[in-house]
Amino acid sequence: MKRIMSKIKKFFFPSHDARLIIRVAPYALLGFLTLIVLMSAAYGWEYTNSPEFCGTSCHTMPPEYTVYQVSPHANIACVDCHIGRAFIGIQVFRKAGDLKHVFYTVFKNYEYPITANDMRPARETCEKCHSPQKFSDDSLVQLKQFGNDKDNSPSTTYLVLKTGGGSSRTGGGKGIHWHIIQKIEYYTTDPTEQEIPYVRVYNEDGSYEEYVDIDVEYRSFCDQ
Numbered sequence: 001m002k003r004i005m006s007k008i009k010k011f012f013f014p015s016h017d018a019r020l021i022i023r024v025a026p027y028a029l030l031g032f033l034t035l036i037v038l039m040s041a042a043y044g045w046e047y048t049n050s051p052e053f054c055g056t057s058c059h060t061m062p063p064e065y066t067v068y069q070v071s072p073h074a075n076i077a078c079v080d081c082h083i084g085r086a087f088i089g090i091q092v093f094r095k096a097g098d099l100k101h102v103f104y105t106v107f108k109n110y111e112y113p114i115t116a117n118d119m120r121p122a123r124e125t126c127e128k129c130h131s132p133q134k135f136s137d138d139s140l141v142q143l144k145q146f147g148n149d150k151d152n153s154p155s156t157t158y159l160v161l162k163t164g165g166g167s168s169r170t171g172g173g174k175g176i177h178w179h180i181i182q183k184i185e186y187y188t189t190d191p192t193e194q195e196i197p198y199v200r201v202y203n204e205d206g207s208y209e210e211y212v213d214i215d216v217e218y219r220s221f222c223d224q
Contacts, residue, residue, distance in 0.1 A: 048095075054078040058105065060114060081125040115192070136163035136175070189216070 012026045047053055055065025055078075068074060083094040104110040119125075139161045147153040164175015183202040189195045197216035202208045 049077060049079045051078050058101075060105075076129075081120075084120060084124055085128065133165075135165050136177075138162050138175075 014022045014026075051065070051068065055061050055068065068078075079091075079095075083091050083098075086094075141159040141161060143157040143159065145155050145157070147155065162175040163177060165177030165180055185200045185202075186196050187198040189197060195216075197213035199211040200208050201211070
């Protein structure tokens with residue numbers, strides 16, 4: 001062991017009268033090893049940012065990954081939304097914060113149903129591609145089905161999707177995106193915000209309309 005350590009020391013700290021190639025060799029080796037480490041780190045970073053890694057490395061993701069591959073978002077990397085398009089230094093810190101999920105998975109310290117409790121704001125993710133100011137026309141969707149009878153009788157359902165959105169100048173406040181323009185306040189009674197017994201919708205003139213679920217015991221929602 002001492003002999004090996006002696007050779008290593010002699011290699012990295014050659015005498016001053018040694019040939020030039022011998023004195024340069026330690027620096028060349030360190031530079032080569034550094035290059036290998038950097039290339040490996042870059043490859044590892046890119047791979048762990050890939051949808052394949054996100055969809056196949058975690059046992060809870062296969063169903064979502066299967067749907068993702070045939071979804072309109074199939075050309076968007078998972079990390080574009082989950083850690084965001086930002087300076088790599090910021091991305092590293094965001095990604096390091098998710099190492100807790102690895103801990104939970106290894107030690108099975110997670111609960112069902114799995115919920116996203118720390119998602120980043122929509123303005124930093126969805127709205128980077130889906131602009132709230134954009135107005136979309138109605139779109140027609142045709143759904144074909146076949147019955148269970150002998151002839152598998154075909155039937156067609158037509159749906160009109162009123163996407164809407166946009167500013168007031170383009171007729172905003174309509175369609176399924178009407179809430180983007182309209183100011184809305186609501187009161188929820190559960191942590192997941194699925195039970196909403198009270199909604200207040202403001203109009204352009206400052207007036208508002210209130211909607212109350214009459215099946216829920218009345219309370220002073222306005223004071224909450």
